Amino acid sequence: MRRLSMKDALRAAALSVVLVAAPVLAGAGQAGDAELGRTLYWEGIGADGQPVTGVTQGDVQVTGAQFSCVNCHRPSGFGTSEGGNYVPPIIGSVLFQTKTPNRNRIFKDLYQEVQPPGFWARVRQPRMRPAYDDVLLARALRDGFDAGGHELDPIMPRYDLSAADVANLSAYLKTLSDEIDPGVTARDIHFATIIGPDADPAEADAMLRTMELFFEWLNKDTEGDTHNPTFSPNYRSNFISAYRYWQLHVWRLDGPPETWRAQLEAKYAEQPVFATISGLVEGPWDEIGTFCDDNRLPCIFPNAELPTPGEGRYGYSVYFNRGLVLEAEALGLYLGDQQAPPSRIVQIHGTGPQGTRPAQAFEETMAMVFGDTAIETVTYEDEAGLRVALAKHGDAETLVIWPQDAAEAVAVLADATPAAARIFLPSATQTSAVKAFSPDMIARTRLVWPYDAPDSYHPRKFRIRGWMHSRRLDVTHPRIQLQTYYALTMAEFGLMHVINDFYRDYMIEIIEHEAENELNPGTHPELALGPGQRFASKGAFIAELAPDKRVGYRVVSEWIVP
Structure with a gap:
């Protein structure tokens, strides 16, 4: 047998390292499934159907369900900035190309947000890197080093990913934000x-x-x-x-x-x-x-x-x-917070969705707050049906009404004048009720009010009104x-x-980010x-009718958040 020279021995050793390392660098050359990659990106579920695992901040064990890609890099793949942390874009057109400074793309982070000095320093670093491929992507995801060999932020988890996981994720990232959405032309x-x-x-x-x-x-x-x-x-x-x-x-x-x-x-x-x-x-x-x-x-x-x-x-x-459903839940919590619980609650609602949805939400909230306290629920079809319901149940201690037509209900109530000690109505009835109700009815009526208190101060409100008046826009509503x-x-x-x-x-993500400004x-x-939230205001007040006030109401409770 021929004796190996030193050069041959080194060559063989190098080949053995490559062969041993091949599974670790897997993903290279393997065709990925973009749909499975989407599942990994959104849900943290690997190709085997199980949540992937990883480590963040050096020693904190996490799963893909806790730290899925979408949580930080967002549905668009454009990333975000939060609490002094900068999450860069990972869309395919950025990730798989050589990184060059893009002042426009980081403009909002550089100039349009208040951030700590450390954040500014990191974003402004003109760090170059080569384009990613699947091998370099695997190294970044598993070991925490970018394509240029620089260590990633410790907040970025180091995941235990299979070869198939890396290939699938790579395939999905190449589809992220890859075409301008409809509705936009050059002009x-x-x-x-x-x-x-x-x-x-x-x-x-x-x-x-x-x-x-x-x-x-x-x-x-x-x-x-x-x-x-x-x-x-x-x-x-x-x-x-x-x-x-x-x-x-x-x-x-x-x-x-x-x-x-x-x-x-x-x-x-x-x-x-x-x-x-x-x-x-x-x-x-x-x-x-x-x-x-x-x-x-x-x-x-x-x-x-x-x-x-x-x-x-x-x-x-x-x-x-959340509209009328929010009003119903806030009312349930308000009644549950009273020192003396209501002895008899009658809820009257129309048969359309403006009546049935808040009525169901109110029943569910009251069941949570009062347990076995019974709520009598009565439905009505039309104006005549509402009159019949009020004639039978208008003497309840607490009367809650969710009308299908607010103006119609106010007119019927003003005419019927039920004897209930307390009458609760949705916010949509305020304008007509303050004009139609007698002083006695006004004293007994309360509204659920998911809007601001009349004496609050918002500087921007005055600027907007100035904008409207300068353009001769009649502020009728x-x-x-x-x-x-x-x-x-x-x-x-x-x-x-x-x-x-x-x-x-990306636009929706910016709106999520900017709404609280x-x-x-x-x-x-x-x-x-x-991230992922779709309701910007979370609570409601209870208000009373106030004909003596220009706005016609007065807030009488704290802000209630169901």
Whole structure:
């Protein structure tokens, strides 16, 4: 047998190292399954169907369910910044290319957020790195070293991943934010607002006029900047490619809710939009919400009294609050917090969704608070049915009413004058009740009030009203118009941070991030969202009618958060 030379021996040793290491570097050359990669990214579930495991901060054991990729890198893959931590983009077009500084992409982190000095130092580092491949991606995920060999932040978990896991995740990352979403052209970005068939015409007109003036103002600003491309060489002129003219499309629906989906699909096919903003719908948002989710279409802060039930993790409709269901739950907690529990509670509700949904939520909350305390629930079909119900049960100690038609119910109550010691009504009855009720009825009536107290102070509210008055906009429906302005502002701020990465998921993530900033128009005490949250205001007050006050009500409880 021939004796190996020193060179041959070294060559053989090197080959053995490669062969031993091959399983560790697996993923290289292996075709991945993007759908399984999506499951890993969103749920932390590996190719074997089990949660992957890992370590963060050096010694803290975690599972993929606790630390899935989406929690930090977000649905868009563009990452985020929170608490002084910077999570970079990991979309395929960034990850699998050589890293070069991109001032536009980190603009919001550099200049538009308050961050500690350490954060600034890290984001500003002009660190270059080669492009990732599956081998380098495996090393980053398992050992915590980027493609250039630099150690990743300790907060980034070091995962125990199989070869198939790495290949699947790599395949999925290459699909993340890989195409600009519909509704955007080189010049324009298209938006819609949705108006239901039962929406109050005066409210709809007030909302639309607010939107039209906002679009007009924003487009004039865009025209001025884009026609003077050298107006600011070190700032806004760098972002000329991000400017778009906003185009508004009004989608009016007709007929029953079960026909809305087909109408929306037809309108969307005729003119795709990037998002819908504001909107006005009486009753459930369900059909529209499903349409938005299925088309991955952001529906930003509609004026809806019955949002789609449930928090809806990463759904595409973002609401002010949970509407009538929130009011019912807050009322249940309020009654449960009284020193003397009610001896007899009668709940009367209409048979439509404006009646049945809050009634069910109230029953469930009261069962949680009072246990075996019985609640008499009575339904009615129409005005005559409500009169009959009040005649039979109007003497209850506590009377709770969830009407299908607020104005109709107030008129019946004013005429019937039930003898109940306490009468509780939803917020929608306030305007008509303060005018129609007798002093005795006013003294016994309370409202559930999911809006701000009348004496609260919001500096931005006065700026917005100044903006409206300077454009001769009649503020006939303040809450609707201020909420509409807020929705428009969130869309504007979302696109300001997105720059020219026109991806819908990314825009929604920016809105989640920005909602708690000082943009509140004064309609709610606080507005805030977090990852996956879709309801910005979480509670309600109890209020009494106050004809002596300009606003017609007075808050009489603390803020109640169910």
